[in-house]
Amino acid sequence: MKTIAAILFLAVLALAGHRKSFVKVLPSRAASFFFLTGTEFLLVGYLLGDSFLGILDAATLDQVRPFLIVGLGWIGLLAGIQLEWKALGMFGRTSYLWILLYGCCVLFLVSVGLYGLFHIWFPSDPQLGLAVAVLAVTALCTAQASIALWMQHVSKQKRPLGLMLQFVSSVNDVIAIVLFGLLVGFYQPAQGGIGLPLLPLQKFVLSLLLGALMGLLLLILFRRRLGEVDKVLIVIGLVLFGGGMAYLLGISPLLLHLVAGMVLANLSLKSEETFQLLMCIERPLYLIFLMIAGAYLRIGSPLVVLLAVAYALIRALSQGVAGRVFLRRAFPDAENPPTRALGWGLTSQAGLGVALAVHFHLWIADPSSLPILNITFSVLLLAILLNELISPFGLAYVTKEK
Amino acid sequence: MTHLFVLIVLVLLQGLLLKGFPQAFSLVEVQLTLNFGFLLLAAYLFGEWTARIRLPKLTGYLFAGILLGPDVLGYFSRESLVSLGFIDELALAFIALSAGLELRMQDLRKQWRVLSGLIVGIPVTVFCTIFSFLYFALPQLGLLPALPPAQRWILAALLGTLAIARSPSSTLAVIKECKARGEFSESVLCVTVVMDILVIILFSLFLTLVGATGTAAVTHADDLWVKIPAELALSLLLGFFLAWFMSVYVKYIKTEGIFFLLCVAFLVTRLTHAFAGTSEAVIGFSLHLEPLLICMSAGFFLQNLFKKGAFYETTIDQSFLPIFVVFFALAGTGLSLEALGSMWQWAMLYAGIRILGVFLACHGTMRVLGAPFRRGNLYGMSFITQAGVSIGLAGLIPRSYPEGGEVLFTLLLAVIVINQIVGPIAFKFALVKSGEAKGVARKPVGRSARS
Amino acid sequence: MWLLVYILNGDRYLTEVLEELLEIGVTGASILDSVGMLHFLSQEIPIFAGFRSILKGTKPYNKIVISVIGDEQRLEQALATIDRTVGGIANGKRGILFSLPLEHLISPETKPLPG
Numbered sequence: 021m022k023t024i025a026a027i028l029f030l031a032v033l034a035l036a037g038h039r040k041s042f043v044k045v046l047p048s049r050a051a052s053f054f055f056l057t058g059t060e061f062l063l064v065g066y067l068l069g070d071s072f073l074g075i076l077d078a079a080t081l082d083q084v085r086p087f088l089i090v091g092l093g094w095i096g097l098l099a100g101i102q103l104e105w106k107a108l109g110m111f112g113r114t115s116y117l118w119i120l121l122y123g124c125c126v127l128f129l130v131s132v133g134l135y136g137l138f139h140i141w142f143p144s145d146p147q148l149g150l151a152v153a154v155l156a157v158t159a160l161c162t163a164q165a166s167i168a169l170w171m172q173h174v175s176k177q178k179r180p181l182g183l184m185l186q187f188v189s190s191v192n193d194v195i196a197i198v199l200f201g202l203l204v205g206f207y208q209p210a211q212g213g214i215g216l217p218l219l220p221l222q223k224f225v226l227s228l229l230l231g232a233l234m235g236l237l238l239l240i241l242f243r244r245r246l247g248e249v250d251k252v253l254i255v256i257g258l259v260l261f262g263g264g265m266a267y268l269l270g271i272s273p274l275l276l277h278l279v280a281g282m283v284l285a286n287l288s289l290k291s292e293e294t295f296q297l298l299m300c301i302e303r304p305l306y307l308i309f310l311m312i313a314g315a316y317l318r319i320g321s322p323l324v325v326l327l328a329v330a331y332a333l334i335r336a337l338s339q340g341v342a343g344r345v346f347l348r349r350a351f352p353d354a355e356n357p358p359t360r361a362l363g364w365g366l367t368s369q370a371g372l373g374v375a376l377a378v379h380f381h382l383w384i385a386d387p388s389s390l391p392i393l394n395i396t397f398s399v400l401l402l403a404i405l406l407n408e409l410i411s412p413f414g415l416a417y418v419t420k421e422k
Numbered sequence: 423m424t425h426l427f428v429l430i431v432l433v434l435l436q437g438l439l440l441k442g443f444p445q446a447f448s449l450v451e452v453q454l455t456l457n458f459g460f461l462l463l464a465a466y467l468f469g470e471w472t473a474r475i476r477l478p479k480l481t482g483y484l485f486a487g488i489l490l491g492p493d494v495l496g497y498f499s500r501e502s503l504v505s506l507g508f509i510d511e512l513a514l515a516f517i518a519l520s521a522g523l524e525l526r527m528q529d530l531r532k533q534w535r536v537l538s539g540l541i542v543g544i545p546v547t548v549f550c551t552i553f554s555f556l557y558f559a560l561p562q563l564g565l566l567p568a569l570p571p572a573q574r575w576i577l578a579a580l581l582g583t584l585a586i587a588r589s590p591s592s593t594l595a596v597i598k599e600c601k602a603r604g605e606f607s608e609s610v611l612c613v614t615v616v617m618d619i620l621v622i623i624l625f626s627l628f629l630t631l632v633g634a635t636g637t638a639a640v641t642h643a644d645d646l647w648v649k650i651p652a653e654l655a656l657s658l659l660l661g662f663f664l665a666w667f668m669s670v671y672v673k674y675i676k677t678e679g680i681f682f683l684l685c686v687a688f689l690v691t692r693l694t695h696a697f698a699g700t701s702e703a704v705i706g707f708s709l710h711l712e713p714l715l716i717c718m719s720a721g722f723f724l725q726n727l728f729k730k731g732a733f734y735e736t737t738i739d740q741s742f743l744p745i746f747v748v749f750f751a752l753a754g755t756g757l758s759l760e761a762l763g764s765m766w767q768w769a770m771l772y773a774g775i776r777i778l779g780v781f782l783a784c785h786g787t788m789r790v791l792g793a794p795f796r797r798g799n800l801y802g803m804s805f806i807t808q809a810g811v812s813i814g815l816a817g818l819i820p821r822s823y824p825e826g827g828e829v830l831f832t833l834l835l836a837v838i839v840i841n842q843i844v845g846p847i848a849f850k851f852a853l854v855k856s857g858e859a860k861g862v863a864r865k866p867v868g869r870s871a872r873s
Numbered sequence: 874m875w876l877l878v879y880i881l882n883g884d885r886y887l888t889e890v891l892e893e894l895l896e897i898g899v900t901g902a903s904i905l906d907s908v909g910m911l912h913f914l915s916q917e918i919p920i921f922a923g924f925r926s927i928l929k930g931t932k933p934y935n936k937i938v939i940s941v942i943g944d945e946q947r948l949e950q951a952l953a954t955i956d957r958t959v960g961g962i963a964n965g966k967r968g969i970l971f972s973l974p975l976e977h978l979i980s981p982e983t984k985p986l987p988g
Contacts, residue, residue: 031685058920086454095921102925110928164923183927190924214446237431240424248885249743250466256744257463261432264456268439268446295925296883304681306920371920676964736960 030068030076030084030311058165059370059408061307062401065314076315084312088378089273091305093263095375096274097255098298099197100231100281101291111187118350119191122342122363123160127199129338130331131156137330141323142392150384151396153203158369158376158400159335160196162189166368166408170415178419184351184358185365185418193372194278200376201227201275207384208270215270223271230269231276234262235283242290251297267383274379306374313378317401324395328402335403336410339363365418368411369404377401429467436460436497453505457498461506462744464490465751473599478846480595480750487754498755506752508691511713513749515687517591518714520738522661522721523731524594524611533609535791540613543787544780544805545586545620551779553582555772577823577830580628584816584834585776587621588614589809589845590718595746596849598739601861607853610804615718618811619654622712625815626650629822649707657712661719664690668720669728679737690716714811753809757842761835769836773844776837780805803852807845808838874975875948879938879955880907882968886959887936893958894940897950902940909935935968941978948972 068076134152142148164186171182205220216223241254262280266273285291319325343363351358377400384393439456446452465486472482490497530537556578561568569577593614597607627650664686671682694711702708725731762769784805785798816834820827853859877899881887887904894902919926942948952970959967 031681083450085451089451089455098921102922102928104928107928108924163920165920186923186927190927193921193923214443214449214452216442233431237428240428243424245888247889249740252741253462253466253744253747257459257466260455260459261463262459264452264454264459265435265439267451268443268456293884295922296885299919299922302920302922304678375921732961733964736964739960 030308058303058307058310059163059405061310062314062317062370062374062405065311066317067314068311069315069317071318076312081312081315085382088309088312088382089263089267090260091309092375092379092382093259093266093273093277094298094301094305095372096197096272096277097259097281098295098302099193099274099372100278100283101285101295101298103194103278103282104285104291112353114352115187115350116191118346119188120195122188122346122350123192123195125342125346126159126335126338127156129341130159130335133334133338134331137327137334138392145392147392150203150206151392153206154200154380154384154396155331155400157196157199157203158373158380159331159338160192160199161369161371161373161376162192162366163368163370163373163408163411164189165371166411167365167415170412170419174419180354181358181362181365181419184354184362188347188350188362189366192366196372196376197272197274197278200379201272201278204270204272204275204379204383214268223269224275226269227266227271227275228279230262230265230271231279232283234258234276235280235287238280238284238294239288242284242288242294251293255294255297270383272379272383274375306371309374309378310370313374313381313401316378316381316397318394318398319402320398324398324402327395327399328406331399332403332406332410335369335407336364336367336414339366359418361418364414367407367414369407373400373404377404425467425470429464432460432463432467433497440497447499447502450505453502457502458506458509458748461486461490461498461751461755462747465747465754466743469747478596478850479599480592480746480846481843483747483750484754484757484842487751488757488759489754490751491755491757493759503752503755506748509748510752511691512684512687513745513752514591515690515713515717516683516738516742516745517594517749518717519683519687519721519734520598520742521590521594521611521615522718522723523725523735523738524597524608525615525722525725526608527726529605529608530612533605536609536787536793537612539787539791540609540784540801541616541620543790544613544783545617545624547783547786548585548776548779549579549582551775551782552585552772553578555775556581576628576631579631580625580819580822581830581834583621583624583628584812585779586617586624587808587812587815588617588805589807589811589842590614590618591749592807592809592842592846593804593849595750596846596853598742598746599861600850600853600859602853602856602858603860604856604858606800606856607858610801610849614805614807619715621811621815622715623650623654625818629818649709653709653711654715656709657715658719660711661716662723664716664720665723665728668724668734669730672730672733676733679733680741683734683737683741687717753842756813757839758832758835759839761832762839765833765836768833769840772833772837773840776841777802777806777844800852800856803848806841806848808841812838874978875942875945876973876975877902877938877940877942877948877951877970878972879970880968881936881938881959882909882966883934884936886967887938889958890938890955893954894938894951897954898947899940899942899951902938905937905939907935907937941975941980942972 065076067073069081070077131152134155135148138148138152142151145151162185167182167185167189171179174182202220202224205218205223208215208217216226218226238254238258242251246254258280259277262276263273266276284294288294340361340363343366344360347362348358348360377397380400381397436456440447443452447457465483468486468489469479469482472485473479489495492498492500492503557574561574590611593611596602597611600607668682668686675682690713694713694716697711698708721731721734724734781798781802784801785795788795788798788801813835816831816838819834820831823830850859879890881890891902891904940951942951952972955970956962962968962970
């Protein structure tokens, strides 16, 4: 009965939440801003989880694992299907290069900072590298919804800034998915005989190949004229199949489906229809991810809080520094050159960050794994919450009128 | 060709994964994603292929299930199918709701003579044919151990009742696939639904008699007199409340229909499970609410009493394909080829006699009503399908007849396999002939645009 | 003579609607891209698909089907067909459908105007 109640509760909250959140209401700064990007559902999940109410207990969370795997595939496909070469070419190559450099810089700075910090508590942990790498990669994610919401308050002259920020965060999201796909390969799951005994790079290449294959299958099936229900069935079927395959092989469903989506976007005329179809459930899906991630959250020791605060600070600093050095040059053709502090505008970490956190929990940080990985997961989630709170200040700084 | 290519790729991939990770297929995560996705796609592709050779798509879904299931290629083991069981239940709830929604009183009233004729004619005739076949002929053939006359009488009555059962889901699937709309398809669905309810009542009645004759292993046989009416009444009552709740949803919310329906289906299936346990603790025996009946009656009340059926019809129309594909593919995996293989001669004979009974009934009814002979043929072809409910009820027989019950059960399964395959094909043919199958005889659009 | 206008919400049922229209003998129609007012004004905030909104902006999202129909009976039939195909326009999120009487039509099939 508990499972029924919990799942129904989740469904109702997700539905109700997606009606209330993300709507175009003009929020009154930071606090209400937080409540419009949906991140509050992380807290709802935490309350529902074992730490408080116990509605989303371990047994229930185990039962929704298949759903989460499929959700990750869905998000990957959605992320991939927007990557159409023709459209991507609208921005110059130099923009991509500078954004890539910015991303590398953030990665490097966060990795160095966190490695030093984690080394104090886990000096000889075999998974130290993996934990730091996961946090560094997820540091690249930025919640675009936060940027878009903020940009509704600012004057018209400042609006292009919002587009720039969204562009940077979109590119970085893709980088994060690809790097996370690589990272997943470093971990050999201990459970139930899953995971291919291959080198990480081999697994990475396998994800790309399988993704391309899934994309081709989609492409072939979509070549005929199909009814709406047929399309839904094919997409659901392939995402289920691809997600399950990724879980079985120990590769990332996000990466696999990103590639599949890219194949479809660039080779099919029907990518727009597919995109609309995928978008239909984007929001309820995201809210369910938020709540489940929240339920997984464990703030058992002060160390988690401390590390989360430190991570958020290191990330924000790295973004500031990297932004100052690289991002200004990414938009040479802009009418009003962006401020040097552009990096501060990217602090909000929800969206893909939450999906990657769930991915991390499903693939790597299961309760049986080492404590450092469980702590990493909680640190990441807590930092997402913190970042969501500080991001309005960053955005305000970036968009302030002279 | 393209479908075949995709199918081959999927089958190869799944085969490789099965070979490489045999253990992992016991994980729920894998069963509910990889296995589920594979079944969905493979069955869909099979269905598209059978549609091309003018057979019902559902035959394709069934064949996919049979072929990939434990008896043939073994892509799905019996254990791995267990976790998909709840999807099967959800699908059944959807289908039952949809069947209920299809029954519009105002349309049915117009043809009450045909309906009442068939509803009386088919059960009586089919029952009598099968009953006499089993009572007089079967003992001579030496298939069953000799039984005292009273027991033979009841056994024949039980099997006669089972022969009346149809498959509302198959009927509905063929109607939806053909986009059929009209008096004929409506009457077939209505008769099918009514007979399903009738079968449940009659079967329980005869099972009670088995208990009364003293040889059966049925417990609480006396309770059945209370139990069955109570279960039916409660199911209908729940259906009524569900319909009311769903109409309120339409009135005030009317959005995200598919999510809501999923929640409703989930709730109904889980509640019926939970109710059995609770009632056992409270009143001493377990009451099994019938999700099929709850959803069907909810659909019926929604359409005819609360007048809010349109919203749900549209919602179901948008999502019926995955539901039907999964439901029938899973049904296919459950069809026992072993049973058919071991008793195919008997099964053919049995099925043949049942079909004969159906045709006799339909022709007789049409003759009494003064309808043309052709109409009787069309109706005859429409009432062959048999599935879920029959398998469930047939499963009770070995429990009541430990001796020879297993043999009978195998025979019944084999007959159901035949009916499940022949039935939809015949029904699709009948729909096309009746002129109500709009979605079938259509020419390709490109060609007609040019002409 | 009538002008049938159906503004679809998205393009989900476009193919089905056109097929059904063809089926009842409406053999000519034009399809236009359009954007709803609220959709145009509001900023979509995607969560995982930001690229699309930046690169493609407010893409035409709705489709308008327009068709000239000669007689009233066929018009009635067309209206009913569209309504049925999309599962009842009154059920929401399926666009709007209307028709207008036409006064003049000049097309290759009509006679040229006098003078």
